[in-house]
Structures are given as C-alpha cells and as structure tokens.
Amino acid sequence: MPDDNKADHIKSGPPSASDIRQLKRAQRKLLSEIVQKQHSQALCQNLTKQGIYKNSKNIACYLANDGEIDPYLIIEHARFSCKKVYLPVLSPLQNSLYFAPYQPGSRLILNRFSIPEPQCHPSKWVSAQHLDLLLLPLVAFDPLGNRLGMGGGFYDRTLAYLKHRQHWKKPVLAGLAHEIQKTARLNTQSWDIPLNFIITEKQLYTI
Numbered sequence: 001m002p003d004d005n006k007a008d009h010i011k012s013g014p015p016s017a018s019d020i021r022q023l024k025r026a027q028r029k030l031l032s033e034i035v036q037k038q039h040s041q042a043l044c045q046n047l048t049k050q051g052i053y054k055n056s057k058n059i060a061c062y063l064a065n066d067g068e069i070d071p072y073l074i075i076e077h078a079r080f081s082c083k084k085v086y087l088p089v090l091s092p093l094q095n096s097l098y099f100a101p102y103q104p105g106s107r108l109i110l111n112r113f114s115i116p117e118p119q120c121h122p123s124k125w126v127s128a129q130h131l132d133l134l135l136l137p138l139v140a141f142d143p144l145g146n147r148l149g150m151g152g153g154f155y156d157r158t159l160a161y162l163k164h165r166q167h168w169k170k171p172v173l174a175g176l177a178h179e180i181q182k183t184a185r186l187n188t189q190s191w192d193i194p195l196n197f198i199i200t201e202k203q204l205y206t207i
C-alpha cells in the first residue's frame, strides 16, 4: 500500500456500517442479469438439499430488490414441495414485520417503502414465531453470522424476542447472499440478531 493510502486508512479507521452498505450495494448492483440468474440457481441447489429446509413446513422468503440474490426458484421449489411460503409485510402500527401467505401470482400491493407485499387480510398474517425457517435478505455478512441490512432494523426489531430465549428458538434464521457480500468482520450493535446460517451461490456457512 503506498504510504499516502496507509496514512488515510489510519486516520479514518475501519469502514463504518454505512460505508460497507454503500460498497456492497454498489457491488451487487453491478452483477449482470446472467450472473444473477446463475447465482439464483446455485443458491436454490445449496439450500434445498439441506435438512433444515427439507424439515421446514412454514418458510418466509422475500422478493428480490436492489441487486439482492433472487430466491424465486426457492419459492417455486417450496410451493412444489407443499410447503407454506410467506412474505414479510410491514406492521401498520410498529416498525416490525408480520408474514403473509404467498403463492406466485398472488396479488401484490406496494407498502410505504414501495416494496411489494401480498395483498391479504391481516387476519391471515402470522408472526415470526409461527415460521420454521426465515430466509432473510442482507447487504453484508461476516462468517460469525452477523448481518448488515439496509439500515431500517426491521428484522432486528421483529426478532428481538430471540435474545431472551434459551430453548424453542423459532424460526431458524438463514441469510441469503451473493458471496461478494461477505466481509471479514462486522461491528455489531446490542440490538442486532445474528443468523444461524448464511447461504450463497458458493457455499453454506453454519454458525
């Protein structure tokens, strides 16, 4: 490293969460459509052969946005395997998430962040505890299972109850990501909820 750069690094310290967010979001947005498709296929293969997936009946997933790895093949696989698939919906009262039943072709409606959600009556929503497996999008992860999201803290707030549980920890949390979203070490905050697994197009990380 040239001396000037070294001095800059010492002055500015390790990258902040917002620096990492900016870098990882930019990197994943640069992936071509073909590479995105290849990653989706490899991700689906890597997840669907795992026991934790096979044994899960109620699975929540997400619709890809902002260059996130696209789990559409997982959704199709789960439906074909007679599992129940849910998508996150924003609670109108708190900044936390519920999960609404979803089938490809379900009617969608944009929430206050312009993210599509299933249009269904709130009486059909379930809370996180009802799920066996929650597949989460993320912006960056580290091999210890730490997750950096888009900065809204929605999943952390929704899953805060897991911090106080010793047993019956449900759901299992699996982050889905492109391998390029890995970073050596993330700084965590007291409210961050770590993941049990991370699955990329390359491999499964078990924490």
Ligand SMILES: Nc1ncnc2c1ncn2[C@@H]1O[C@H](COP(=O)(O)OP(=O)(O)O)[C@@H](O)[C@H]1O
Binding pocket: 147, 148, 149, 150, 151, 152, 153, 154, 155, 156, 157, 160, 189, 191, 192
């Ligand atoms: N359990 C919680 N209770 C209250 N606020 C929370 C909780 N979890 C997260 N937050 C809030 O959400 C904000 C964003 O969280 P952060 O972890 O930075 O985002 P993300 O997980 O999306 O990367 C934090 O500044 C924090 O104030």
Ligand SMILES: [Mg+2]
Binding pocket: 147, 148, 149, 153, 156, 191, 192, 193
């Ligand atoms: Mg967080």
